[in-house]
Amino acid sequence: MKPLVGLMLCLYSVCSLGQAETSMDLSVGSFNLHYISERRPVLPWDGRKNAVLAALNELDADIIGFQEVETWRGRGEQGENIQLQWLRENAAQYSAGAVGDPAIYPDTQPIFYRREQFALLQQGFFYFSDTPDQIYSRPWDQSFPQFASWVQLLNISTGKSIRVVNVHFDHSSKINRHGAAELVSERIGPWMESSEPVIVLGDFNAVSWFKTIDILEDAGLTLADRDGPTFHFKRGLNLFPAIDHVLFSGFHQEGETIRLNKRYEGVWPSDHHPIKVSLRSPQLFDQRPLVSEGDCEILNESSASLC
Numbered sequence: 089m090k091p092l093v094g095l096m097l098c099l100y101s102v103c104s105l106g107q108a109e110t111s112m113d114l115s116v117g118s119f120n121l122h123y124i125s126e127r128r129p130v131l132p133w134d135g136r137k138n139a140v141l142a143a144l145n146e147l148d149a150d151i152i153g154f155q156e157v158e159t160w161r162g163r164g165e166q167g168e169n170i171q172l173q174w175l176r177e178n179a180a181q182y183s184a185g186a187v188g189d190p191a192i193y194p195d196t197q198p199i200f201y202r203r204e205q206f207a208l209l210q211q212g213f214f215y216f217s218d219t220p221d222q223i224y225s226r227p228w229d230q231s232f233p234q235f236a237s238w239v240q241l242l243n244i245s246t247g248k249s250i251r252v253v254n255v256h257f258d259h260s261s262k263i264n265r266h267g268a269a270e271l272v273s274e275r276i277g278p279w280m281e282s283s284e285p286v287i288v289l290g291d292f293n294a295v296s297w298f299k300t301i302d303i304l305e306d307a308g309l310t311l312a313d314r315d316g317p318t319f320h321f322k323r324g325l326n327l328f329p330a331i332d333h334v335l336f337s338g339f340h341q342e343g344e345t346i347r348l349n350k351r352y353e354g355v356w357p358s359d360h361h362p363i364k365v366s367l368r369s370p371q372l373f374d375q376r377p378l379v380s381e382g383d384c385e386i387l388n389e390s391s392a393s394l395c
Contacts, residue, residue: 112246112369113342114205117149118289118332120256120360122322123158123196124170131322131359133170139352141178146348149364151201151241152182153254155291158196169195186211186237186254194223197237197254197290209249210240214275216258216268227264234258236272236290250338250369251279255290257300265293265300273307276337280308285338285369291360295329309335312365315347322359324351332363339367 121140124133144152157171172195176184182200185208187193194213201208214220215235216227224233238253255272258264276286288309294300296311305311312334317326326349334345346364 112243112248112250112285112339113367114150114243114250115148115364115366116252116287116289116334117147117152117362117364118155118254118291118334119144119147119152119362120155120291120332120358121157121171122358122360123156123160125160127160131356133174136355136357137171137174139355139357140175142352143348143357143362144175144179147346147362147364150205151199151252151287152362152364153197153199153237153252153289155197155254155256157198172196172198175200183208185239185241186213192223194235194237197235197256199237199239199252199254201239201241201252205245206241206243208239209242211238213237214271216264216271220271220275227258227261228267229261229263231258231261231264234264234268236268236275238275248285248369250285250287251276253286253288253290255288255292257291257293259293262299265298266303269300269303273303276307276309280337283338285336287334287336287339287367289334291332293331295331296333301333301335304335309337310339310341311335312341313345315345315363316349318347318361318363320349320356320359320361322356324349324356330363332360334363334365336365336367339369342366342368 122131159168159170181202183203184198184200186199187195213235215225215233217225219225226233234256236253236255240249240251242249257268272288279286292300301311314330317328318330318332320326343366347361349361
């Protein structure tokens with residue numbers, strides 16, 4: 089399709105949705121997969137990868153953020169990401185965002201989205217440090233680098249975009265968790281000010297009443313309800329409240345949070361239980377084009393329904 093024709097069709101199909109009230113309904117999940125370590129062969133991947141796929145299919149989320157999608161060989165060592173490759177080959181209903189060449193883009197926190205429902209507009213990352221845009225920069229206490237990945241997705245059926253931020257906060261440092269929460273709040277501020285719906289999900293290593301979560305709620309996010317513990321020590325030991333969460337702005341929660349607290353053919357998929365939250369966002373469309381010419385160049389390759 090010629091770019092100009094694609095642009096005209098794109099703007100027509102989106103703007104012709106009109107100004108009547110519509111809604112954006114979607115389900116979002118979070119799933120810490122537990123890294124693969126050649127030095128510490130805990131939860132061997134070959135023994136549980138089918139359980140991971142079974143859990144992913146049962147979760148059936150429209151968007152899902154993964155943490156610890158990593159084949160760990162030590163600090164500074166790069167190599168094949170076995171988990172990411174396997175997920176991309178075996179979860180055909182999804183496309184992967186927030187991924188790239190690990191030399192320049194961290195690929196251990198991908199965000200998967202239904203390929204028939206969304207198109208990827210932008211992606212990015214920032215590290216929890218004084219130099220957040222420097223890849224693999226260390227946090228405030230100089231421990232292991234941790235970061236947020238994010239995507240901007242176009243909902244093909246509504247023509248509206250949303251931002252999804254996928255985080256993994258430090259498990260051992262309160263200073264790092266608080267700093268990370270402050271940085272996330274700062275980065276999502278402009279998106280929220282422009283009334284773009286925002287979802288922040290992941291492994292926060294913080295229960296709901298910790299200051300870490302307070303910082304995010306003070307920034308205007310709403311914490312989805314919890315359905316019990318999410319970390320189980322690789323043994324099904326549910327000893328303390330949820331540390332994996334979904335927070336959101338521009339939505340309200342529909343129904344209860346789903347937590348998959350189960351084995352598959354006797355195998356735990358991970359040391360975390362995956363969770364899913366259903367969200368609804370009533371929207372009023374204005375007359376501004378919701379998709380730019382640059383966006384349409386992307387969409388021409390991924391969705392004939394809009395461009």
